[in-house]
């Protein structure tokens with residue numbers, strides 16, 4: 001179980017992720033969590049920093065899709081503003097949450113990375129779906145009450161996984177990682 005919660009990489013934020021490295025590793029598609037990964041929870045304003053990061057990813061030839069457990073209008077509005085398709089009401093961590101995203105991206109799971117801020121939805125779901133998983137710290141401490149409960153469990157799991165709360169580092173790839181795309185030597189180990 002603990003292994004299913006282990007992200008392939010861990011960074012402080014989306015802006016610290018080495019996307020050039022991901023492209024070199026054969027990643028072609030990126031599934032993005034919305035709340036507290038791209039924008040603060042409940043916020044629908046798009047920063048210039050986010051806009052230019054999205055442009056950067058586009059220039060690298062990466063396809064993107066937002067996957068959110070949230071429903072409706074706000075997800076659609078942000079999706080429109082960023083020009084990135086979205087699958088909302090996704091029921092992460094269940095596998096089918098990502099099936100739709102992979103269909104939209106037109107990529108295989110092994111060439112797709114997922115970036116999210118929650119171990120028990122994003123990372124667990126991504127690992128179950130065979131994606132390359134990247135954990136980031138949440139942008140804001142505001143979130144659903146249920147999410148806050150999961151954060152308690154998460155803090156226990158983080159200690160077990162050796163994921164410190166502060167600072168970023170990449171984590172060793174799971175021994176049982178997906179075959180093929182990722183040369184082991186490309187992976188930063190600490």
Ligand SMILES: [Mg+2]
Nearest residue numbers: 033035036117
């Ligand atoms: Mg989130």
